[in-house]
Amino acid sequence: MSAPAIALTDQFKVAGKAFNSRLIIGTGKYRSYDEMKAAHRASGAEMVTVAVRRVPLDHSSESFLDHLDPALRILPNTAGCYNAEDAVRTARLAREALGTEWIKLEVIGDQATLFPDNAQTLDAARTLVKEGFVVLPYFTDDLIVAKKLLEAGCAAVMPLAAPIGSGLGVQNPTNLRIMREQLPDATIIVDAGVGTASDATIAMELGADAVLMNTAIAEAQDAAKMAEAMKLAIEAGRLAYLSGRMTKRLYASASSPSSGTIQR
Amino acid sequence: MGTSPKCAASFIQPNPSVQIQINGEPREFSHASLRLSELVEQLALAPQRIAVEVNRQIVRRAEWEEKQVRDGDHVEIVHFVGGGENQ
Numbered sequence: 001m002s003a004p005a006i007a008l009t010d011q012f013k014v015a016g017k018a019f020n021s022r023l024i025i026g027t028g029k030y031r032s033y034d035e036m037k038a039a040h041r042a043s044g045a046e047m048v049t050v051a052v053r054r055v056p057l058d059h060s061s062e063s064f065l066d067h068l069d070p071a072l073r074i075l076p077n078t079a080g081c082y083n084a085e086d087a088v089r090t091a092r093l094a095r096e097a098l099g100t101e102w103i104k105l106e107v108i109g110d111q112a113t114l115f116p117d118n119a120q121t122l123d124a125a126r127t128l129v130k131e132g133f134v135v136l137p138y139f140t141d142d143l144i145v146a147k148k149l150l151e152a153g154c155a156a157v158m159p160l161a162a163p164i165g166s167g168l169g170v171q172n173p174t175n176l177r178i179m180r181e182q183l184p185d186a187t188i189i190v191d192a193g194v195g196t197a198s199d200a201t202i203a204m205e206l207g208a209d210a211v212l213m214n215t216a217i218a219e220a221q222d223a224a225k226m227a228e229a230m231k232l233a234i235e236a237g238r239l240a241y242l243s244g245r246m247t248k249r250l251y252a253s254a255s256s257p258s259s260g261t262i263q264r
Numbered sequence: 265m266g267t268s269p270k271c272a273a274s275f276i277q278p279n280p281s282v283q284i285q286i287n288g289e290p291r292e293f294s295h296a297s298l299r300l301s302e303l304v305e306q307l308a309l310a311p312q313r314i315a316v317e318v319n320r321q322i323v324r325r326a327e328w329e330e331k332q333v334r335d336g337d338h339v340e341i342v343h344f345v346g347g348g349e350n351q
Binding site: 025026027028029030036049050051052053054055057062063064065074076077079089090092093094096097098212213214215218 | 286287288289291307309310312313314315316317320322324325340341342343344345346347348
């Protein structure tokens, strides 16, 4: 097994916390708790994200968190917020309920695309950083916004690959590549839009430090199998990135020596 | 408030009930006053890993015992659900 060797030398770090897995996964859309748990196990992920919602008052409800492996780090998110104020409020509630400073900040700008509202996200990030949160913001794959989020003190930046839940894969590899080159020290987590294993590999080959996904695993016909595929894809992409790929050429370049061929 | 039916009732009853908005729903409690810890208990909520706001202010768990919830207060109680991105 080569995984431990990679893990020891190439850990993924956010806000001083080291992870062996570069895959972060969601907890929504699974057909059953058992399926979710099997997928989580197969993915090797060490961190999962959960949403904050009003408790139902009509029946006493079990805690969703009881269905998660206690070894997993829980990253609450502000999914469903459409302005900075609601996102900050949600983050504070999450911190109170869970006792964690970590928050996946998500401020949505539009219901059809679920594209982030970068301005509101930046506002919320500034407030939350001041309050001591470890802020991981979801935003459009835009270098300038990434710079501003990092200047605001975010622990990482989480550009989208494609719209949330679309499964389209990395739509703008150039933007991610530029972001990596221009922000060599930043922690970049590609968040949203991955559809299958090769999409995750591409994100990692472009230099992402990690990938966060939910739907690609939860909506696969065999979620656990896809979770394992994603684990391998992330590892493959990371290794390829670290290995320094060959330069692309327009024309062929023979791998065998041109001399010594038999003559007719 | 002076003309509301609830107030008229309270004139008759020595122990008026309180109406509290919980997660946007009006709820009646048959106490003149209610502590937040009692409210959580009456709603049969598991107190672990929930968070509570009263009138948009988070009330820390350690303060639930002390915190009085009053007629007309707005209470938000949240927990965690499955979700990755916008649900």
